[in-house]
Amino acid sequence: MLDKIREGASGIIAKVILGLVILSFVFAGVGSYLNSGSEIPAATVNGEDISSNTLERAYQSERARMESQLGEAFSQLASNEDYLANFRQSILDKLISDKLLDQKAEELGLRVSDEQVKDAIFSIPAFQVDGVFNNDRFQTLIRQSGFKVTDFRDNLRMELTRQQLSQILLGTDFTLDSEARHSLQLQKQTRDARFVAVSMDEFAKNVSISDEERNQYYKSNIANFETEEMVKVAYVDLKISDLMEKVEVTDADVNTFYQEHMDNYQTPEERRASHILIEFGDNEDAALAKAQDLLNIANTGADFAALARDNSADAFSAENGGDLEWFGRDVMDPAFEEATFGLQNVGDISEVVKSEFGFHIIKLTDIKPVQVKEFDEVKDEIAQTLKHDKAAELFYEYQTQMSELAFEVQDSLQDVATVANLEVKTSDLFSRSTAPADLANLTVLDTVFSADFIAERINSDALSVSDDHLMFVRVTDHQDARTKSLEEVTADIDAELTRQKAVAAAKEWMIALKDSVANGDDVTAKLAEHSLEWQVQAGVGRYSGAMDSQLRTELFKLSVTDSRKIVEMANGDVALLELQKVNPVDTLDNNEVKAVAQRLAMRKGQDNFSNVLAVLKEQADIEYKRAQAAN
Structure with a gap:
């Protein structure tokens, strides 16, 4: 088919679009859009090679994406050879996973029809204008990306086949209504609580550090005091x-350069044509005869677009009456190009043209002459x-x-x-x-x-x-790298030991308070020792911002039979947390129940997918052919 002979220059826009295409599939793999032209494999999976070229292109693509997202932060990471080696290995592991999924899909006999591929292309937003598939845009972006249309379709077919396998694993799990309701009830449940927190600073003022403790800490943590070169x-x-x-640079310099390099500022002639493709099939003579018959009909003034829709083997252009959009030199098959650019007037129809893909009848539909950019x-x-x-x-x-x-x-x-x-x-x-x-x-x-x-x-x-x-x-x-002396780090050691002792003292005090509360004692006087009082929180939700996140997390771990817990806070304070009441949900919204059921089923499916992939890797014959140096 004629799509096989279209190739264009790679460009930033095309790379962005291909990124969007890849993201349009749930488990689309980086490597499956990459042609492997190297005979040296990076790995072999059950006898099938993953070429070093495929790995390199996937690595460079992912690295460019990371550099674009993280900027200088990624540059810092990339300066570490070990990081880059692990980064490259992760890309290879992803390619291996994709290969295993492809092999499993083939084993299961999963197939994707031509119509499904076409529907998928038509539904990709990158190829649409105002929400409708635009063949102009599709052809242009594919050519700019350096792909042939047929190669793109083949890669897309592979992605869709892999997606079928993913959907089998993700779509076969289900969640019972009772499971979803129980999960939602737990999510929407609220709790009443009270807590009291004492600052470690209350105890730090009474802490003293001995020389022996200081020396012991220094010796036990000597590695922490080593400096880098x-x-x-x-x-x-x-x-x-x-x-x-x-x-x-003078104006004269600029003008001279413009005159001497005028070709750089010209847009070459482009032509727009429609064609009818008749493939050779098993009988080239019969194909030629059919093409000649169609040419004769076209020359009588018949509707060329209708002839293309009904007869052309180039399915994508046939959808649009054989239209191939605009193209310039060195894009099409040489014979096809020579015939097209040999036509003199819009509306002219060529003789039957033979290419390696079949016989063509070409109609010139428009001419875009050479355009020169003005100096200004x-x-x-x-x-x-x-x-x-x-x-x-x-x-x-x-x-x-x-x-x-x-x-x-x-x-x-x-x-x-x-x-x-x-x-x-x-x-x-x-x-x-x-x-x-x-x-x-x-x-x-x-x-x-x-x-x-x-x-x-x-x-x-x-x-x-x-x-x-x-x-x-x-x-x-x-x-030189060295170990700091005890004298240099005494202040740091004292600060850390003071913190540890203060936290321990605060925790000991809080344990005594917890025991008193459990015994039903009046703890008002004990709280007054540190000017403390209970903080009460009612109706605390699992994701509420009304309570400190650390306390809220621990609150939802407590039960009515084990309702108190001492919590060491991130800032060094120590809190006593008490669950007072659990507030269940009386009614549930059925739409929310359905949404929870879907999320739970999806989570189970994702777990299944991961487990299946792990089993495939365990059972596979995977051979890493050679080490890949990180560049």
């Missing part, structure tokens, strides 16, 4: 973006391009000069900075994990924490931070 550096940044501010439209863009080019020339010129000076005068970066009129910046002491943003680059960190580099205290070579950013550094101070 730290360096202080001087450095010089050279960036193309900074140099762009220093270069000048592009002059600012050209100016920026010229500035960047001039800055890049300076960048490489400065790099050479600065590298020479960094080597010739090794104990200072001042001469290096002077070349480009830059400043020598200095950092505070930092470790690998606390590097400032300017220096948080793996190449830079490996250099400044190199033992030889630290010992020599000389200028580095030019370190590439990115394609348009390099750096020269030298270590000016260094501290």
Whole structure:
């Protein structure tokens, strides 16, 4: 089919759209949209390979998504090789899971028809305009993404088949009405409670720390007092973006560039055509005869769109009367393209054209001539391009000069900075994990924490931070990793021991209070010792914000037979919590019961899905072919 011969350039919009397509399925896998062109497998699952190319593309796609979402935070994580190795492994594990699901679906004989695939494509919002499927948009986005339409359909069919398996597992569980009602009753139940909390500060003032306790804590927690190796550096940044501010571009420069590169500002001719495709089938001569007959009919003035709808093997274009939308050169099959661009006038019909996919009858429906952008439209863009080019020339010129000076005068970066009129910046002491943003680059960190580099205290070579950013550094101070002395951490130890003792004393006091309450004693005087009184909360819901979340969580763990609990609060305070009454729900809304039943059934289904996948992995023959280095 002609869809197989359409390919376009990849672009940001297409990648975004494909992301939306992937998200439109519950268990859509990253890797199933990726063609595997490598013969070297990353893993083998029951004899079927997952290529290294598939893994690499899935890894790069997911990494780009993470970088877009997390920004600098992900860059910090990505500087850790162990993290990236685990990240890559998680992607491979996902691809393995997808492969196992595909194999199980095939074993069960699950199938997706052509009509189901077509309906799925028509329902994807990314391919719709004003809520209606738009073939123009579909064809354009698929071409921009670098896919062939048939490959996209095949991948989508695989996703839909996998979705069938998911729905089998998710949709076969159910929840009894009594289960749902019981669950909803527990969710909507409220409780009456009272509590009293004493601050550890009330007891901290009476705490004393002995030398023996201090020494013992220091010895028992010696690992907590180890410091990381730290360096202080001087450095010089050279960036193309900074140099762009220093270069000048004249109007004459811009105009000359425009005249010399006019082709860059022309939109090539595009044509719009409709076609009828007759596939070869088992009898090429019969196919040719049929195509010739249709051409003869078309040349009599018959409705070409109707002929295409009734006869074309290209199902998607046939839906639209054979319309192929706009396309330029180097998109279609060479023979098809030559015939289309050889037609002179709108409405002309070609002779029968043979391609590797069958015989075509082509009708030219529109011509979009070459369009040239006016100078005023592009002059600012050209100016920026010229500035960047001039800055890049300076960048490489400065790099050479600065590298020479960094080597010739090794104990200072001042001469290096002077070349480009830059400043020598200095950092505070930092470790690998606390590097400032300017220096948080793996190449830079490996250099400044190199033992030889630290010992020599000389200028580095030019370190590439990115394609348009390099750096020269030298270590000016260094501290070895060491264990802090007891004297250095005495204040921290005393603070921690004071906190522990104060909390213990507060808890001991609260235990006595709990016993008194359990015995029915009047505790008013005991509470007055610390100026405390009971705090009463009525009708506390499971998700209510009226009570501290920690106390609320513990409240719903209590029962009428075990109604009191001492709670150590996150801030060090200690509370006595008492359940006084459980308030059941009298009536339940049937719609809420149904919603709860659906959620419970879905949760059971998800558990089943996870369990089935775990069993498939346990029973599968999975072989990791080679280690994948994180890039």
